Amino acid sequence: MDGMRFKLVTGSDPELFEERLNRFVESLPEDAIVVDVKLTATQAGEGVTYAALVQYKRVEPWQE
Numbered sequence: 001m002d003g004m005r006f007k008l009v010t011g012s013d014p015e016l017f018e019e020r021l022n023r024f025v026e027s028l029p030e031d032a033i034v035v036d037v038k039l040t041a042t043q044a045g046e047g048v049t050y051a052a053l054v055q056y057k058r059v060e061p062w063q064e
């Protein structure tokens with residue numbers, strides 16, 4: 001998978017997790033596309049841990 005990249009984003013608070021995920025997606029360069037996102041929520045004691053594995057790839061600009 002040439003040029004394929006992965007980023008794991010986690011958080012124990014849903015709002016913080018969402019903020020981290022948004023911040024990462026906004027930081028991607030314009031020549032990157034998100035290929036897939038896997039989400040999970042896991043019980044950890046009395047709390048929940050949220051995680052997203054973002055798969056993305058840099059692509060060449062469209063040329064006519």
